Amino acid sequence: MSEPLLIFTDRGICCPAGGFYIDPWRPVERAVITHGHADHARPGHSSYLATENAAPVMRHRLGDIRLETARYAEQRRIGDVTVSFHPAGHVPGSAQVRVERAGEVWVVSGDYKTADDGFCEPWEPVRCHAFVTECTFGLPVFKWRPQAEVVADLHAWWRANALDGRFSVIGAYALGKAQRVLAALNSSAGPILTHGAVEATNEVARAQGLPLPPTVRVTPETDLKAYPGALVVAPPSALGSPWMRRFGPASTGFASGWMALRGIRRRRAADRGFVLSDHADWDGLNAAIAATGAERVFVTHGYTQIFCRWLSEQGYDAAIVETEYEGESLDAPAEEEAA
Numbered sequence: 001m002s003e004p005l006l007i008f009t010d011r012g013i014c015c016p017a018g019g020f021y022i023d024p025w026r027p028v029e030r031a032v033i034t035h036g037h038a039d040h041a042r043p044g045h046s047s048y049l050a051t052e053n054a055a056p057v058m059r060h061r062l063g064d065i066r067l068e069t070a071r072y073a074e075q076r077r078i079g080d081v082t083v084s085f086h087p088a089g090h091v092p093g094s095a096q097v098r099v100e101r102a103g104e105v106w107v108v109s110g111d112y113k114t115a116d117d118g119f120c121e122p123w124e125p126v127r128c129h130a131f132v133t134e135c136t137f138g139l140p141v142f143k144w145r146p147q148a149e150v151v152a153d154l155h156a157w158w159r160a161n162a163l164d165g166r167f168s169v170i171g172a173y174a175l176g177k178a179q180r181v182l183a184a185l186n187s188s189a190g191p192i193l194t195h196g197a198v199e200a201t202n203e204v205a206r207a208q209g210l211p212l213p214p215t216v217r218v219t220p221e222t223d224l225k226a227y228p229g230a231l232v233v234a235p236p237s238a239l240g241s242p243w244m245r246r247f248g249p250a251s252t253g254f255a256s257g258w259m260a261l262r263g264i265r266r267r268r269a270a271d272r273g274f275v276l277s278d279h280a281d282w283d284g285l286n287a288a289i290a291a292t293g294a295e296r297v298f299v300t301h302g303y304t305q306i307f308c309r310w311l312s313e314q315g316y317d318a319a320i321v322e323t324e325y326e327g328e329s330l331d332a333p334a335e336e337e338a339a
């Protein structure tokens with residue numbers, strides 16, 4: 001019996017037969033990266049392989065790295081295995097990594113969401129024998145409404161605030177969520193302003209051809225009177241910071257899966273919570289795992305204990321693996337989110 005196709009080490013998920021790591025958190029020779037978020041695409045590796053759609057954000061964040069790219073579904077021979085990327089539906093360019101050796105297939109999901117948001121490449125199920133999955137929102141309480149309904153709520157909130165002569169400031173993490181929200185908005189509803197951290201990522205997205213509505217970056221020189229009733233998109237950490245003072249008595253909201261929890265909503269002291277996540281909800285996780293056909297499931301981050309026990313009860317051969325990945329964050333500093 002040969003070594004398992006993937007093994008879990010203190011550097012990250014390792015493929016010994018291919019001589020590479022997937023989303024390693026310590027420096028390695030050869031890193032295969034699922035997507036550009038900071039907990040998955042870290043600095044310091046000798047070489048990187050990622051999707052061509054993930055590359056712009058990775059170069060923006062990591063600078064001059066040795067980065068090779070592949071298209072979705074393109075097959076690469078690395079050592080004794082075949083590697084390919086498949087859409088994860090999480091952020092533009094995000095991928096699940098499929099690794100095959102002699103008919104045995106393992107898939108590492110990275111972060112994923114099963115619902116199509118109309119912005120990033122929609123998630124696709126990949127058949128496999130073993131599936132490595134996140135479970136950021138792996139509790140039944142997490143059940144997402146369709147995006148169109150949430151966005152309609154957001155428009156109604158924005159409109160009401162504009163009628164009252166107030167700005168609407170929405171906290172959405174700068175890499176992914178902010179662009180998804182922007183892309184879903186009806187930009188004829190009013191002017192849209194952005195925090196610098198959001199605008200930095202917008203520029204990367206626009207440069208790679210992703211459709212975003214016009215936005216105006218807020219600087220100390222911006223004459224806010226020229227944008228009455230504007231919607232302002234900022235990283236979550238900017239809400240409640242001195243940066244907010246310029247908007248006067250603005251209405252505030254967060255766009256996050258965590259807004260499904262009343263306690264978190266209250267603690268964040270936002271006027272509104274919009275439940276919008278780039279991760280799968282409970283039903284999404286279960287449907288995704290079923291669609292892989294996998295018998296073995298490894299859970300990496302999120303509500304791992306509960307979710308792993310649930311999967312075992314459903315008859316899966318499930319186990320928790322320790323990783324350094326993080327779920328959806330409301331607390332990353334703005335600089336980090338900009339990065």
Ligand SMILES: [Zn+2]
Nearest residue numbers: 035037090111
């Ligand atoms: Zn992510």
Ligand SMILES: [Zn+2]
Nearest residue numbers: 039111325326
């Ligand atoms: Zn993550």
